[in-house]
Amino acid sequence: MRSQLFAKKRLDVLLGEMEGEQRLRRVLGPVTLTSLGVGAIIGTGIFVLTGVAAHDKTGPALALSFVAAGITCIFAALCYAEFASMVPVAGSAFTYAYATLGELFAWIIGWDLVLEYAVGAATVAHGWSHYFQDFITLFGIRLAHALTNAPFDFNPVTGRLAATGTIIDLPAIVIAVIITAVLVIGIKESASFNAAMVIVKLVVVLFVIVVGAFYVDPRNWQPFAPYGMTGVSFFGHTLFGQTGKGGEPLGMLAGAAVIFFAYIGFDSVSTHAEEARNPRRDVPIGIITSLVLCTLLYISVAAILTGMVRYDRINIDAPVSDAFKQVGLPWAQFLISLGALTGITSVLLVMMLSQPRVLLAMARDGLLPYGFFGAVHERFRTPWKSTILTGIFVGLMAAFVPLRILAELVNIGTLLAFLIVCAAVLIMRRTHPDAERPFRAPFVPLVPILGIASCLLLMFSLPAENWWRLIIWLLLGFVIYFGYGRRHSHLTFPAEARKVVSAR
Numbered sequence: 001m002r003s004q005l006f007a008k009k010r011l012d013v014l015l016g017e018m019e020g021e022q023r024l025r026r027v028l029g030p031v032t033l034t035s036l037g038v039g040a041i042i043g044t045g046i047f048v049l050t051g052v053a054a055h056d057k058t059g060p061a062l063a064l065s066f067v068a069a070g071i072t073c074i075f076a077a078l079c080y081a082e083f084a085s086m087v088p089v090a091g092s093a094f095t096y097a098y099a100t101l102g103e104l105f106a107w108i109i110g111w112d113l114v115l116e117y118a119v120g121a122a123t124v125a126h127g128w129s130h131y132f133q134d135f136i137t138l139f140g141i142r143l144a145h146a147l148t149n150a151p152f153d154f155n156p157v158t159g160r161l162a163a164t165g166t167i168i169d170l171p172a173i174v175i176a177v178i179i180t181a182v183l184v185i186g187i188k189e190s191a192s193f194n195a196a197m198v199i200v201k202l203v204v205v206l207f208v209i210v211v212g213a214f215y216v217d218p219r220n221w222q223p224f225a226p227y228g229m230t231g232v233s234f235f236g237h238t239l240f241g242q243t244g245k246g247g248e249p250l251g252m253l254a255g256a257a258v259i260f261f262a263y264i265g266f267d268s269v270s271t272h273a274e275e276a277r278n279p280r281r282d283v284p285i286g287i288i289t290s291l292v293l294c295t296l297l298y299i300s301v302a303a304i305l306t307g308m309v310r311y312d313r314i315n316i317d318a319p320v321s322d323a324f325k326q327v328g329l330p331w332a333q334f335l336i337s338l339g340a341l342t343g344i345t346s347v348l349l350v351m352m353l354s355q356p357r358v359l360l361a362m363a364r365d366g367l368l369p370y371g372f373f374g375a376v377h378e379r380f381r382t383p384w385k386s387t388i389l390t391g392i393f394v395g396l397m398a399a400f401v402p403l404r405i406l407a408e409l410v411n412i413g414t415l416l417a418f419l420i421v422c423a424a425v426l427i428m429r430r431t432h433p434d435a436e437r438p439f440r441a442p443f444v445p446l447v448p449i450l451g452i453a454s455c456l457l458l459m460f461s462l463p464a465e466n467w468w469r470l471i472i473w474l475l476l477g478f479v480i481y482f483g484y485g486r487r488h489s490h491l492t493f494p495a496e497a498r499k500v501v502s503a504r
Helices: 011-016 030-041 044-086 093-100 103-137 170-185 187-215 252-263 266-275 279-308 319-326 332-364 384-400 403-431 446-460 464-488 494-503
Strands: 152-155 160-163 232-234 237-240
Touching (some): 030 187, 030 279, 030 332, 044 093, 044 103, 044 266, 044 279, 044 332, 044 403, 093 103, 093 332, 093 403, 103 170, 103 332, 103 384, 103 403, 103 464, 170 332, 232 252, 232 446, 252 279, 252 446, 266 279, 266 332, 266 403, 319 332, 403 464
Antiparallel strands (some): 152 160
16 A cells, blocks of 8 residues: 555656647647736735735735745746656646656646646635725615625634635635636637636736836835744744734744735646647746736735835735825726736636646546546537536635635645745755756755745745645545545556547
């Protein structure tokens, strides 16, 4: 049993999966891949999380929080880029772990990616719903209160759930259904739709930076770090920095752990390696370019926002549009709200686009039922069944589970995935030193070691309940793996793999 749990998938087998009728269509170039990365990154981070982090955790030091979180992501991005160029197949970190750490770790990270993409999409759908509701109020339209939010919420101060007086978040379900329909039609159409939204939101972000710069008052940057420059905790116990009313750490690093959600998405580019025209070159370009571009935009917007409005007067729900309203530009609210809505839609699209590709990779290895999760539509060449299932899951989670619980799960789950990918690069350099690497992460082993350390630092800076939720989620995953995956693994039961090949 132990040998099976740590059995590794050979590189030649991974590369062989790119052949045959069941592989995905190669239609994505470097510009489209970069657009997908930008589409996944810019959205909730700029238009929502900047207000929460600046107001409650960092003050004007929010700009440095984005730097700290961005550096962590750069270490992970370089490791992702190396693997994506070596093994350009669907599956992202799941596939990389299978080749380096063995089946059990591959399952852990594959199940963990459900936190990043599917649960992350549900979190974004929440944000989309609230911005949509704010947007339609500009036209005098309001939804019935019962249809505006999840039926309960989590209060971090009391640590208890409380009723909200609503029944369901209807807009979140509607947008999940629309995005699912677009994704089933095809990857090329989805990418084109995303590219159009990316252009709109980049124009709005540049508008915020250029126009907002004329309304910056340097006095709003004083004090620059009212909560300090640290904010590190260990399982809920603050080690360095101030502590909030609920016992949570405060400071620049604590803010970095919170706004880390803003960077989720650059790694989604690697899940589309099998659909890239020249994956060995284009995927690393897409990953690194999208991350660097978005980091620069994040830092700029954080500096402009905290310069326009004093940090303790920033609106938490709609920080950017409200900042322009506070400086006497209410006409900009429509443009910014439209950009926020568009930006969040593209994030949702890319996350829901990525999840079925991870499930497809797991099904190809027998860890999930291939007949369902491995089914590729004959006409559209998309994993249509798992796309529909993802849409149902995202819609239901967004409609009934509170935003705070979803967002915290996504942060710690993504950090764990990044940590494992950095460790996998170290292992692969030792076990396969001569393997072809069209892109090589620089300064190995320093870069992956720094990636592991920085991910752990941010993970420990999250509240303790995040760790318990992660443990519960992983235990649920183990039940599925030992109940189904281990008994149908193609590494252990090659006959199962031959059945799948003949079925293709």
